[in-house]
Amino acid sequence: MDPVPTDAPLAVSARGVGKRYVTGDTTVVALRGADLEVHSGEMVMLVGPSGCGKTSFISIIAGLLSRDDGALEVLGQDPAKLSHEARTRWRLRNIGFVFQQFNLIPTLSIAENVAIPLILQGVDRVTACARAAEALREVGLGGREGSGPNLLSGGQQQRVAIARALVNEPRVLVCDEPTSALDGHTGLRVMELVAKMGRRPGRTAIIVSHDERIYHLADRIVHMDDGRVDRVEKPPPRVHHAAT
Amino acid sequence: MPIFALKMLFGDSARFYGMLLGLAFSTLLISQQSAIFVGLMTRTFGFVTDTQQPDLWIADPVQRFLDDNKPLRSTSVQRIRSITGIEWAVPLYKGLLSVALPDGKRQMSQIIGVDDASLIGGPARMLEGSLTDLRKPDAIIVDIRASQREFRMTKPPGGGPPRDLRVGDTMELNDRRAEVVGICKATQTFQSQPVIYTTYNRAMGFAPRERRMVTMVLAGLSPGADVHRVKDTIREKTGLWAYTGDEFARKTVGYWMSETGIPINFGTAIVLGFFVGVAVAGQMFYNFVLDNLKYFGAMKAMGASRWTLLGMVCLQAATVAFLGFGIGIGSTCAFGLSLPEGRLAFRMVWQIPLIAAGAVTLICTASAALGMWRVLRLDPADVFKGA
Numbered sequence: 001m002d003p004v005p006t007d008a009p010l011a012v013s014a015r016g017v018g019k020r021y022v023t024g025d026t027t028v029v030a031l032r033g034a035d036l037e038v039h040s041g042e043m044v045m046l047v048g049p050s051g052c053g054k055t056s057f058i059s060i061i062a063g064l065l066s067r068d069d070g071a072l073e074v075l076g077q078d079p080a081k082l083s084h085e086a087r088t089r090w091r092l093r094n095i096g097f098v099f100q101q102f103n104l105i106p107t108l109s110i111a112e113n114v115a116i117p118l119i120l121q122g123v124d125r126v127t128a129c130a131r132a133a134e135a136l137r138e139v140g141l142g143g144r145e146g147s148g149p150n151l152l153s154g155g156q157q158q159r160v161a162i163a164r165a166l167v168n169e170p171r172v173l174v175c176d177e178p179t180s181a182l183d184g185h186t187g188l189r190v191m192e193l194v195a196k197m198g199r200r201p202g203r204t205a206i207i208v209s210h211d212e213r214i215y216h217l218a219d220r221i222v223h224m225d226d227g228r229v230d231r232v233e234k235p236p237p238r239v240h241h242a243a244t
Numbered sequence: 245m246p247i248f249a250l251k252m253l254f255g256d257s258a259r260f261y262g263m264l265l266g267l268a269f270s271t272l273l274i275s276q277q278s279a280i281f282v283g284l285m286t287r288t289f290g291f292v293t294d295t296q297q298p299d300l301w302i303a304d305p306v307q308r309f310l311d312d313n314k315p316l317r318s319t320s321v322q323r324i325r326s327i328t329g330i331e332w333a334v335p336l337y338k339g340l341l342s343v344a345l346p347d348g349k350r351q352m353s354q355i356i357g358v359d360d361a362s363l364i365g366g367p368a369r370m371l372e373g374s375l376t377d378l379r380k381p382d383a384i385i386v387d388i389r390a391s392q393r394e395f396r397m398t399k400p401p402g403g404g405p406p407r408d409l410r411v412g413d414t415m416e417l418n419d420r421r422a423e424v425v426g427i428c429k430a431t432q433t434f435q436s437q438p439v440i441y442t443t444y445n446r447a448m449g450f451a452p453r454e455r456r457m458v459t460m461v462l463a464g465l466s467p468g469a470d471v472h473r474v475k476d477t478i479r480e481k482t483g484l485w486a487y488t489g490d491e492f493a494r495k496t497v498g499y500w501m502s503e504t505g506i507p508i509n510f511g512t513a514i515v516l517g518f519f520v521g522v523a524v525a526g527q528m529f530y531n532f533v534l535d536n537l538k539y540f541g542a543m544k545a546m547g548a549s550r551w552t553l554l555g556m557v558c559l560q561a562a563t564v565a566f567l568g569f570g571i572g573i574g575s576t577c578a579f580g581l582s583l584p585e586g587r588l589a590f591r592m593v594w595q596i597p598l599i600a601a602g603a604v605t606l607i608c609t610a611s612a613a614l615g616m617w618r619v620l621r622l623d624p625a626d627v628f629k630g631a
Contacts, residue, residue: 064545064625085549092547103542107255108248119245120548164546 011075011172011204012038012061018069018227019056030056032227033070040171043198043205045215045235048224054208055176057224061206062095062174063087075171092120096165098175098194102157104149110160111136111145117168135163139193155186159193166197173198173205184213191217245548249556252536253563259532263564264571266524267604271572273517275592275600276579281510282596283589288500289493290431291338291356297364298462299471300486302333302478307485309499310492311435313338315456316484323482324461329469334359337447338459340437344416345409347399353390353438355417357447365462367441372411373426378443384417385426390438417450432589434500518603526611529564533557533615537622545624553619561612569604573597 019031031053038044046054059065060072063079072078075094079087096117104113114132119125133145139159141152149157158178165173175194179187191207191214198205199219207218215221216235223230254260286293289310292301302324304314324333337357344350358365358378366375371388378385386395386409395409409415413424422442430439442450448457463486465474475486487495501507533540540553580590 059625062545064623088544088547088549091545095547097542097545099542099545101538103538105248105252105536105539107252112248112251116248116543116548117546119248120543120546120552125247 008039008041010037010073011040011042012036012206013073014057014061014070015072016070017057017060017067017072019053019060019065020068030227031060031067034224034227034229036061036222036229038204038206040204041199041201042219043195043207043217044220044222045218046206046208046222046224047210047215048230050210052224053227054224058174058176058206058208062097062172063091092117092168094171096168096170096173098158098161098165098173098178100177100180102149102154102161104157104160104164106148106150108148109146110141110149110152113149113160114164114167117164121168132163132167135167136160138197139163153186154182155190158182158186158190162190162193162197171203173203175205175207175209177208177210179209179211179214184211187211188213245552245556246559249559250563252539252556253532253560256532256535259528259535260564263525263528263532264568266526266528267521267564267568267607268571268575270517270521270525270607271569271600271604272575272579273520274514274603275573275576275596276590277510277513277517278596278599279576279580279590279592280588281506281514282593283591284434284506285497285500286591287432287434287589289496290433292489292493292496294368294431295365295462296368296489297464298489299465300330300463300475300478300488301492302461302463302482302484302486303459303492305483305485308503309496311338311433312499313459315454316458316461317456318458320458320482320484321461324463324478324484327474327477327481329466329474329477331464331466331469332362332364333461333463334362334364335444335458336365336460336462337444337451337457339447339451341418341450343395343438343440344419345395345397346401346414347397349395349397351394351438353394353417353440354433354435355447355450356439356441357444357451358441359462360443360445363443367428367430369429371427371429375426377425378441380423380425382414382421382423382446383425383442384415384422385428385441386424387430387439388427389430389432390440391424391427394438418452420450422450518607521604521607522610525564525568526607529561529608529611530614532560533612533618537618540619541622541624541626544619544622550620554616557612557616557619561608561615565604565608569601572604573600576600 014034014036016033017031018033021028021030034057046058048054056065060067061074066080079090082090111129111132114135115128118128118131136142136145139162141156141159179191182190195217216237218235221233221235291310304316307314321333321335324330339355340352341355342350343353363375363378367385377383391409398406400407409424411424415422465471478484478486580592583590
């Protein structure tokens with residue numbers, strides 16, 4: 001198993017996690033006993049070829065999917081042991097999501113989009129929007145709280161998504177291909193922001209990515225193949241690319 | 245989240261206005277066609293509505309509706325009067341006669357001959373003159389609508405510009421002189437013929453002589469008499485059928501409902517209105533939910549409970565339903581109010597908005613239920629995967 005880079009407590013502990021998808025007579029094995037330990041304050045990247053089980057693994061860790069085999073603890077809790085409603089509340093309190101396609105609601109302002117997790121937690125709308133404005137300032141979008149998402153560039157939209165993921169101070173941040181819809185330069189800037197905000201004391205970030213240009217931002221690179229963790233490496237030194 | 249749910253709805257303005265238009269048009273069609281249908285059906289028993297004095301309307305058993313005249317023997321009145329529980333009984337004549345106006349115009353009109361002594365069966369609302377003026381020689385009372393339309397004279401006697409028929413004018417009923425002594429306001433009849441009131445005996449003079457001239461007998465009950473028992477006694481002793489005003493009105497409506505294509509015609513329009521709502525608004529709302537599914541999925545992933553999401557969809561559906569229904573029913577009322585009185589049979593009763601609201605609720609509930617089903621089945625992991 002991978003070397004533990006820090007003495008911080010374990011945020012994620014996965015042992016032999018398996019996942020199968022059954023469609024009619026066809027069974028697809030997505031995970032075949034994946035192991036992973038991630039410490040609090042650490043930022044890891046899950047990398048590997050398409051179909052190797054990265055997204056399934058991160059979805060199980062985030063409590064979106066249930067596993068078929070193995071053991072899992074996230075922040076000391078096995079999400080599979082929670083009821084549907086309890087798991088939903090657990091996600092709301094502990095997990096921040098950055099989606100591939102941003103998923104910002106176009107008819108709401110960006111501040112309102114960012115405020116959603118707070119409002120879901122029961123914070124009143126005015127306070128939630130004020131905290132959302134603060135989160136937007138942190139990601140460099142101060143003063144644009146009233147703008148609609150469609151008026152922003154792709155990079156700016158992903159910044160809004162990052163602010164939304166972190167506004168309620170989750171302890172685990174999960175990102176699935178956060179730069180796939182962005183050009184190389186913008187993707188790097190966004191990932192630098194994720195690295196800055198995701199790597200804070202008590203917070204763990206797990207990022208699925210194909211983008212080798214951002215690997216240097218992680219503490220560890222977890223290579224997956226055929227539903228398993230193949231190897232764990234230290235990140236490569238930063239490679240300088242011309243901006244595209 | 246309610247405010248965000250509404251912003252999602254209002255923000256998609258093209259679809260929002262499309263849904264409103266669909267529901268408003270559906271409500272308009274359903275309520276307007278229903279109101280016209282009710283108006284038409286009300287006209288079929290308009291004479292019963294106007295004639296409130298009798299407790300019982302006695303007619304031939306084979307008479308199917310108000311205007312289906314099956315004359316009775318003149319002795320029927322005396323036979324009815326002899327029945328225990330009957331306080332009074334009077335004859336009524338009701339028939340079509342040709343009217344010749346001073347300017348040469350001829351018009352088929354409905355003549356109502358009321359009891360000479362009591363004038364029971366006469367018009368309820370007099371606009372000019374008095375009901376008792378019917379006791380004057382050759383007297384007739386004409387409905388205001390007829391005086392302004394069918395009986396309006398293009399060449400009045402004595403010259404002058406065209407004018408409405410008025411008190412003092414004369415006309416000929418079946419070649420016999422009649423003088424207008426009053427103008428009344430009668431409920432418009434289904435066939436829309438002009439209505440002329442006169443006394444029963446004078447009507448006998450106007451109408452061609454037949455063996456049976458009494459169209460119906462109107463009767464009043466003695467205080468404390470049991471209406472069912474009296475009706476049974478009339479049936480046993482005279483072979484005639486007696487109805488209360490409500491029963492006679494229902495029998496008349498029943499005839500038009502079962503023996504004519506009117507309910508099918510209006511029913512088709514109403515059903516079409518419903519399907520317009522389903523096809524336009526229902527489908528649009530479902531598509532609206534489908535288009536927002538990824539956002540609902542993202543919220544579900546972030547930790548929104550099922551109830552929060554279902555509440556959002558419900559609120560969106562209820563808002564569209566309420567606004568669409570409001571615009572639709574408002575348009576129907578505006579349509580009804582803008583019509584000149586009597587031009588179109590239009591009668592808004594409280595049940596019509598209720599039916600239209602039920603139809604709109606059904607459309608929105610069905611489309612919201614389909615949308616909610618998709619939201620419930622939505623796997624947030626799919627959204628996370630970008631599916």
